[in-house]
Amino acid sequence: MKRNMRQKNMQAYFFLSPFLIFITVLYILPAILTVAMAFTKLDSAFIWEFNGLNNFRKIFKDPNTIIIIKNTLFYVLVTIVFTVVLDLFFAIMTTYFIQDERKGNLFKAILMIPMITPAVVYSVLWIWLLEATDTGLANQFYLALGGTQAVNWIAQYPFTVVILATLLTSIAYGTTVFSSAVKSIPENQFRAARVDGAGEWEIVRNIILPNLRFHITFITLWETLGLLTNYVTIMLITNGGPGVQTEVWALSSYHKAFADSQYGYGAAISVLLILVVMVLMLVIAAVMRRQEKSQG
Amino acid sequence: MKKLLSLLLAAAMAVSALTGCSGDNNSSAGNAGDEVTGTVVLKVAHNMDFVTIPDAVLAAGERLNAKYASEGRDLKIEFETDYSSIDWTEYHNNVIFAQKNGEGPDIFSLDSDVAGFVKANMLLDISDMMTEDFVDGIFTPFMVDGKAYGMPFDLPVRVIYYNKAALKTIGWSDEQIAALPQQMASGEFTWEQFLALCAEVQSKGAAEWGLAHRPGAGNDFLDVMMTLGGEYISEDGKLVFDSEGLQRFFQEIYDNANVTKITPTNLSQMGWPTINKMVGDGTAFAYYGPIYSATYVAGAVEKTPEQFAEDVGFAVFPASQYNSQPFCIAAPQGMGINANTQYPEICKDLFRELYSGESIGQLSHHADTIFTLSSVKAANEMEDIKTNPILKEVGYMADLSISEPNVEGFTTFVTEMHKQIVLLELGQTTPEQAVADLKTQVEINLDADIVVYK
Numbered sequence: 212m213k214r215n216m217r218q219k220n221m222q223a224y225f226f227l228s229p230f231l232i233f234i235t236v237l238y239i240l241p242a243i244l245t246v247a248m249a250f251t252k253l254d255s256a257f258i259w260e261f262n263g264l265n266n267f268r269k270i271f272k273d274p275n276t277i278i279i280i281k282n283t284l285f286y287v288l289v290t291i292v293f294t295v296v297l298d299l300f301f302a303i304m305t306t307y308f309i310q311d312e313r314k315g316n317l318f319k320a321i322l323m324i325p326m327i328t329p330a331v332v333y334s335v336l337w338i339w340l341l342e343a344t345d346t347g348l349a350n351q352f353y354l355a356l357g358g359t360q361a362v363n364w365i366a367q368y369p370f371t372v373v374i375l376a377t378l379l380t381s382i383a384y385g386t387t388v389f390s391s392a393v394k395s396i397p398e399n400q401f402r403a404a405r406v407d408g409a410g411e412w413e414i415v416r417n418i419i420l421p422n423l424r425f426h427i428t429f430i431t432l433w434e435t436l437g438l439l440t441n442y443v444t445i446m447l448i449t450n451g452g453p454g455v456q457t458e459v460w461a462l463s464s465y466h467k468a469f470a471d472s473q474y475g476y477g478a479a480i481s482v483l484l485i486l487v488v489m490v491l492m493l494v495i496a497a498v499m500r501r502q503e504k505s506q507g
Numbered sequence: 508m509k510k511l512l513s514l515l516l517a518a519a520m521a522v523s524a525l526t527g528c529s530g531d532n533n534s535s536a537g538n539a540g541d542e543v544t545g546t547v548v549l550k551v552a553h554n555m556d557f558v559t560i561p562d563a564v565l566a567a568g569e570r571l572n573a574k575y576a577s578e579g580r581d582l583k584i585e586f587e588t589d590y591s592s593i594d595w596t597e598y599h600n601n602v603i604f605a606q607k608n609g610e611g612p613d614i615f616s617l618d619s620d621v622a623g624f625v626k627a628n629m630l631l632d633i634s635d636m637m638t639e640d641f642v643d644g645i646f647t648p649f650m651v652d653g654k655a656y657g658m659p660f661d662l663p664v665r666v667i668y669y670n671k672a673a674l675k676t677i678g679w680s681d682e683q684i685a686a687l688p689q690q691m692a693s694g695e696f697t698w699e700q701f702l703a704l705c706a707e708v709q710s711k712g713a714a715e716w717g718l719a720h721r722p723g724a725g726n727d728f729l730d731v732m733m734t735l736g737g738e739y740i741s742e743d744g745k746l747v748f749d750s751e752g753l754q755r756f757f758q759e760i761y762d763n764a765n766v767t768k769i770t771p772t773n774l775s776q777m778g779w780p781t782i783n784k785m786v787g788d789g790t791a792f793a794y795y796g797p798i799y800s801a802t803y804v805a806g807a808v809e810k811t812p813e814q815f816a817e818d819v820g821f822a823v824f825p826a827s828q829y830n831s832q833p834f835c836i837a838a839p840q841g842m843g844i845n846a847n848t849q850y851p852e853i854c855k856d857l858f859r860e861l862y863s864g865e866s867i868g869q870l871s872h873h874a875d876t877i878f879t880l881s882s883v884k885a886a887n888e889m890e891d892i893k894t895n896p897i898l899k900e901v902g903y904m905a906d907l908s909i910s911e912p913n914v915e916g917f918t919t920f921v922t923e924m925h926k927q928i929v930l931l932e933l934g935q936t937t938p939e940q941a942v943a944d945l946k947t948q949v950e951i952n953l954d955a956d957i958v959v960y961k
Contacts, residue, residue, distance in 0.1 A: 255596075256626035257603050273951050343773040363773040366933050453775075454930045471919055472596060472623070473952065 242485060248478035255472035266479035275455050275463075282370075283459040286445075287438045290374050290381065294434055295427060297378070298385030303415060305386070306393040315390075322386055325379040334447030337376050341365050369449045369457045376444050381437075385430045392426045393419060425502040432495045436488060460484050544581045547850055549857075552589045552605075552612035553842075554598040557802070559876045560660050560840060561588060563869035564614060567860040584853060595619070603627050606847065613848040614857070617657045617841050621649055621913045624843065630656035631844040631851055633858070640862045645882045647910035649841055658858050659839035659882035661799075661874050664904050665730050666821045666835055667691075667701070668786055668794040668804070676713035684820070688900070691825040691833060692907060698734050698827035702759075705769045705793050714792035717769025719785055722777050724925035726911075727796050730836055732756040736829025739920070741959050744912045746920055748949055749961045750942055753924075755829065757931055757938035764932035775929040783807035789818070797838060799877040801897055812878065816896035823907050837908040839882050874898070880905055916953040923948040 252262040270276055301322060305315035325333060340348045343363035350361040365372050396419065404414050420427075442462035445451065451458035451466060458466070461484055468477025549568070553561040568584040575582045591598055595618040605611045606629055617624065624630045634655045637646050642662055649657030674684050690696035705717030721727055729739050737752020763770040774782070783800070785791040787808030794804075798821060805815040823835040844854040860866045862883045868891070874881040875891035878898060887905070892898050927941035936944070949958060 254626075255599055255603075255620050255623035257600075257607070258626065269951055274947055343776055363776060363933070366773060366776055452926065452929055453933055453935060454926050469596065471922060471952070472599075472620070473919075476952075 245478045245485070246482050248475055249482040251475040251478075253474040253478070257474075262475065266476045267483075269476060270479060270483070275458070278455050279458050279460055279463050282455070282457060283439070285370065286374065286377075286457075286459050287435055290377050290438055291431060291434055293374070293378050294381045294385060295431055297382050298389050298430060299420075299423070299427070301382060301386040302389030302393055303419060306390040307415070307419065308411075319383070319386055319390065323383040326381075326383040328380075330443045331447060333380065334376070334444055337372065337448055338365070341372060365449060366453050369453065373445045373448055373457050376448060377438070380444065381434060385434065388426055388430055389423060392423050396422045425498065425505075428498050429495065429502075432491055432498065436491050436495070439484065439488060439491070543850060543853065546583045546585055547853060548585045548587055549614060549848075549850065549854065550587045550589065550610075550612040552591075552602055552615040554591050554593060554595060554616055554618070556592045557877050558590055559869075559873035560616060560842060561590065563660065563861055563866065563873055564842065564857055566869045567857045567864070567866040570864065570866050571856060571860055582853075584857075599623065603629065606845065611845050611847060613845050613850060614842055614854055615845065617649065617843050619648075619913070620918065621656055621843070622651050622915055625651045625656055628846055629843075631846045631848070631854075632656060633658060633844060633855065636855070636858060636862070638863070640883055640885065642880075642882055642884060642887075642905060644910045645837065645839055647912050648839060649843075649913070651913055657841035657843040658862070659841045660861075660870060661839055661877070661879045662837050662882050662905060662908065663797050663799045663839065663877070663879035664823075664835040664837050664901070664908050665727055665795065665797050666823060666901070666904065668796070668801070669820050669822065670708075670714060670786075670789040670792050670818060671820050672818055673708045673713035673789055673792045677708055677711045688820060688822040691822040692903065694826040694831065694833055696825055698825050701793070701825060702763075702767070702769070706767050708792040709769055714789055716771055716785065716791040717767070717793065718763060719770065719774060719782055719791035719794045721796055722775050722779060722782055724922045725796075726836070726838065726921060728756070728760075728924065728928060729921070730795060730824050731759070733834070733836075734824045734827050734830055735759060736827070738961065740911060740914055744914060745959050746914050746916045746953070746957060747959045747961055748920075748946060750946070751961070753942050753945065754938055757927065757941045760928055761931040761934075761938050765934045770932065772932050772934065774932060775925075779803070780807060786819075787815070795824075798897070798901065799879045801878045802876075813896045816900065821897070821901050821904075823904055833907060835904050835908050837910045839910070841882075915957045916949075919952050920949060923952070 248259075249266055250261055250263060252260045252265070301319070305318050309315045309318070328336075341364040342348075342350065343361060343366070344350065345354065345361045347361065347364075349364055350358070353362060354360075400418050400422075401414060404418055409417070440461050442459055442465065445457055445459060445462055446465070449457045451462050455463075460480065464477045464480035464484065466477075467473045467480060471477075551561050551564055565586055565588070568586060572583055589612060591601070593601075598616075599618050599620055602612065602615055603624075606627070611629065621630070632654045636658060637655050641659065645659045645662060646655045646657075649655050649659065669687070671684050674687075675681075687696065691701070702718070708714050709717040729737075732739065732749075732752055732755075735752060735755045737756055738747045738749045739752075741747050760770075764772045764774075771777070777785075782791075782794075783804045784807045786794040787804045787810065801812075801815060801819070801821075804819070805812060810818070823833050825833050842858075844851060844858070848854055861870060867883060867886050868889060870881050870883050871886040871889035871891040874886060875895050875898070878895065880898060880902065881887050881892060886892065887902070892902075923945055927936065927945050930936040931938065931941055946960075
């Protein structure tokens with residue numbers, strides 16, 4: 212029995228090993244090199260000159276660092292709160308309230324459109340929509356509603372714009388996960404609640420939400436991870452500006468490395484982000500373990 | 508995805524570092540000093556959409572081949588080309604990585620970071636090519652530590668564009684309009700008067716905006732700062748942080764957008780096509796930028812060079828109350844020879860063929876195509892340039908042109924400066940705060956020994 216088990220494990224390891232090698236070569240090794248690079252003065256000449264902790268000193272000396280940290284926290288917290296609330300809303304609406312699965316799926320498919328649209332196309336649409344001239348679509352509405360002159364939406368409300376744009380691309384994933392979770396709640400729980408005279412809001416609050424608590428934790432952490440490391444939408448719509456008003460941590464690393472050719476400095480910023488991401492990954496792993504235990 | 512790319516980049520750099528960054532070329536060649544025979548394949552790399560620069564090299568190759576054949580020499584040059592149209596930083600990195608992988612180009616177009624290529628040991632010293640054939644001082648941007656590392660192929664000056672039709676609308680006579688460039692070049696018509704003119708044209712409805720500029724970071728802004736007496740390069744070739752000059756420049760940027768309102772506050776949020784169209788169709792009365800942008804501006808409004816020259820005039824940056832000397836900055840494009848090429852002499856022969864051989868016409872053709880003067884004196888005397896409707900009007904600018912040396916930290920300075928320009932135009936910072944914030948970023952991002960603080 213034990214031997215069979217070990218043999219089965221070996222087979223699994225054998226099938227997994229190509230992926231492990233792939234990830235090691237493409238992710239873990241470069242990550243280690245990024246850490247090494249963080250202690251260098253690597254610039255456009257690409258010569259490795261170690262400079263100790265200078266890059267980290269620079270990060271902490273830069274007054275923009277505080278602004279960028281605040282931006283990152285604001286961006287992640289606001290986006291995550293709205294994402295999870297909307298995910299839950301859409302999941303419950305399309306799965307619990309709309310009993311016709313085809314109609315619910317159609318709605319979820321519509322939600323997926325921003326997610327599956329290439330980031331460049333999606334961002335250009337936002338820029339076009341919010342163009343600061345009379346011909347911009349948002350301004351045409353605004354002027355038709357009595358506005359006196361065209362508004363420079365992206366420059367005046369940069370964070371609102373990037374959060375909205377990010378939000379629309381984020382909700383499909385969480386909605387799909389929550390929908391599956393709602394579907395997996397045994398029907399007899401709902402029936403028992405109705406027999407006891409529970410209203411729909413009480414069912415949502417006392418049956419659906421408690422059943423989804425691990426999923427909510429998982430999605431919150433997962434999306435946080437994504438928001439911390441993904442900056443493409445921000446880069447394409449505001450490029451971190453005006454000034455550093457929408458500059459977030461990951462984007463600042465990209466700018467230092469690829470726009471300013473300060474690869475060592477950019478790597479140092481990345482290293483700090485990697486540390487945060489690693490802590491979050493450990494938390495996700497712990498949540499998964501707890502979930503398994505509670506289900507087991 | 509970007510993160511993955513940056514990690515891959517890191518891996519590539521590490522691998523190249525470990526393998527010793529060999530830069531051998533791929534074709535057969537003898538030892539140093541041996542005469543090269545047979546077919547030699549040279550790799551030519553270029554960036555941006557106008558390819559008249561590398562095409563000139565290719566044409567020079569054909570002439571050399573004909574010359575070798577006529578001399579009975581067993582040598583034929585062939586080319587492998589690698590043209591791209593990407594961001595210059597990306598191009599710079601691609602060239603260095605190609606070299607580290609042993610596939611670097613033999614001849615390649617240079618970006619403004621010549622010092623970076625020199626530090627990476629990628630450029631051959633071609634100081635022996637600094638001959639009388641070239642316009643004086645044209646090698647300056649390609650000089651590092653007193654040596655020339657690139658050959659200038661043109662002499663594009665950065666100038667002020669202005670719309671002639673708008674001047675006519677506000678009542679200027681043809682003679683007055685025709686005289687304006689010379690008045691600006693002589694110091695008779697000052698920068699302050701020009702700004703007042705921009706405001707007048709706008710207030711009289713002859714143009715929607717008085718003055719426009721590029722949407723992103725660029726050296727054009729430094730021309731305005733210099734007009735206002737600001738300094739950004741010291742005599743010994745170091746970056747200068749001139750607080751007073753910057754204060755004046757930032758104040759003007761702020762005022763233009765928020766006080767006199769001759770510049771749109773959202774100009775930096777507009778794309779190149781919008782700005783080119785604004786300049787081409789007269790929505791903006793004036794604009795400052797490289798003269799070769801005229802190709803894009805004319806294209807944006809579908810005008811021929813002749814039609815464009817009818818509508819738009821060009822002038823140098825005039826004198827001001829802070830700077831008595833009118834000027835224009837020359838920012839030549841150039842190519843360098845890989846220090847690791849197996850065929851340095853053949854590459855040099857190609858360059859010589861271009862500036863002193865029968866292929867000079869290729870340089871005048873390039874200049875004619877992108878509306879710029881040439882770096883080579885003889886090319887400037889050729890029909891292409893002499894009859895170009897735009898160039899024939901700006902030939903005098905060569906005498907007023909200044910070439911900027913290659914300065915360490917310049918890119919960072921210009922990038923950080925532009926962030927402040929955006930905020931100033933949007934009215935989200937003050938000139939004083941902008942100077943203070945820019946100084947902080949320069950102090951943090953650039954080593955103290957490469958910046959002179961004034």
